Amino acid sequence: MQWLWQLVQLCEHWLIRRGLCATFWIWTSFHLRWGCREVLYDRTSEGKTYVTGLVMTKATEKQIVKADAYVAACDVPGIHRLLPKPWREWEFFDNIYKLLGVPVVTVQLRFNGWVTEMQDLEASRQLQRAVGLDNLLYSADADFSCFADLALTSPEDYFKEGEGSLIQAVLTPGDPYMPLSNEQVVKNVHEQVLRLFPSANELEMTWSSVVKIGQSLYREAPGMDLFRPDQKTPVSNFFLSGSYTKQDYIDSMEGATLSGRQTSARINEVGPFLHDLRHKVAKTKSEASPGSATDELTFV
Ligand SMILES: Cc1cc2nc3c(=O)[nH]c(=O)nc-3n(C[C@H](O)[C@H](O)[C@H](O)COP(=O)(O)OP(=O)(O)OC[C@H]3O[C@@H](n4cnc5c(N)ncnc54)[C@H](O)[C@@H]3O)c2cc1C
Numbered sequence: 314m315q316w317l318w319q320l321v322q323l324c325e326h327w328l329i330r331r332g333l334c335a336t337f338w339i340w341t342s343f344h345l346r347w348g349c350r351e352v353l354y355d356r357t358s359e360g361k362t363y364v365t366g367l368v369m370t371k372a373t374e375k376q377i378v379k380a381d382a383y384v385a386a387c388d389v390p391g392i393h394r395l396l397p398k399p400w401r402e403w404e405f406f407d408n409i410y411k412l413l414g415v416p417v418v419t420v421q422l423r424f425n426g427w428v429t430e431m432q433d434l435e436a437s438r439q440l441q442r443a444v445g446l447d448n449l450l451y452s453a454d455a456d457f458s459c460f461a462d463l464a465l466t467s468p469e470d471y472f473k474e475g476e477g478s479l480i481q482a483v484l485t486p487g488d489p490y491m492p493l494s495n496e497q498v499v500k501n502v503h504e505q506v507l508r509l510f511p512s513a514n515e516l517e518m519t520w521s522s523v524v525k526i527g528q529s530l531y532r533e534a535p536g537m538d539l540f541r542p543d544q545k546t547p548v549s550n551f552f553l554s555g556s557y558t559k560q561d562y563i564d565s566m567e568g569a570t571l572s573g574r575q576t577s578a579r580i581n582e583v584g585p586f587l588h589d590l591r592h593k594v595a596k597t598k599s600e601a602s603p604g605s606a607t608d609e610l611t612f613v
Pocket residue numbers: 347348349350386387388390391392395417418419449483526529530554555556557564565566567568569
């Protein structure tokens with residue numbers, strides 16, 4: 314079945330690529346697994362800053378990728394590292410540094426029964442089928458902000474025959490948990506899970522895992538929303554995307570998707586400008602070394 318999965322993925326990539334090309338009427342290129350290390354930029358004769366290329370690296374390889382429009386779809390720590398420091402002169406870019414990545418701790422606990430099944434004790438003790446609360450759950454009475462039984466909500470990936478609940482709890486902000494040992498983190502979360510679901514007290518925890526991320530989502534706090542940047546930036550051919558940018562949702566998958574749609578709208582708005590910029594830059598270059606500009610726009 315591996316080949317079938319690879320085929321599905323290939324089709325998905327092809328559809329995404331086709332979608333991007335069709336949306337923007339431009340040539341789109343993918344440089345997978347390349348990290349962007351530096352944003353190269355220049356100024357037009359009118360003093361407008363524009364990006365001239367991205368320095369990309371993969372292991373010991375390095376290349377400069379050039380396009381007409383550039384989108385930085387980073388997380389908060391990533392965009393802090395990527396933006397050229399002189400751009401902080403703009404309040405727009407400086408504000409992004411006021412958004413701080415928050416530590417997140419993800420804990421997974423496997424049980425030999427169904428933790429969130431509180432009505433039918435017999436069902437909660439069998440291991441043939443997943444039972445309980447089939448949803449993402451929130452509680453004000455625990456240190457974790459949201460949690461779910463993955464074996465129940467995403468059985469294809471997490472249900473294991475002969476095993477029970479796989480509770481995933483996300484601790485964010487996870488600051489108090491960062492210095493604790495993994496054993497202590499598991500102990501605290503386990504105790505809180507049992508407090509929320511006393512009927513699971515008899516169940517045995519058979520496996521656990523802790524993943525700590527030092528800086529992840531931006532720290533949401535009163536007044537911070539003001540610092541979330543628009544997708545359009547003061548640099549005419551440089552755009553931002555990502556769930557931390559300004560959109561109607563909180564930092565989430567939906568937010569990330571919406572930000573991407575807004576970015577595409579912003580790029581479309583300045584299409585004629587990007588076209589002119591390409592010709593202006595090509596003209597300046599051809600005065601130095603003769604060549605010709607094409608009308609085909611590209612973006613990275
Ligand atoms: C533990 C956890 C649980 C979550 N649970 C949920 C949930 O249940 N529901 C929900 O809606 N949201 C959830 N979220 C939030 C959600 O995952 C994020 O909001 C979403 O993934 C953000 O998407 P994004 O594309 O903006 O950024 P990301 O998914 O963070 O992608 C940004 C990418 O940019 C890459 N990058 C950064 N700098 C560079 C560079 N210089 N060059 C190349 N690449 C670079 C990063 O490596 C990263 O892969 C959760 C987040 C965490 C951490």
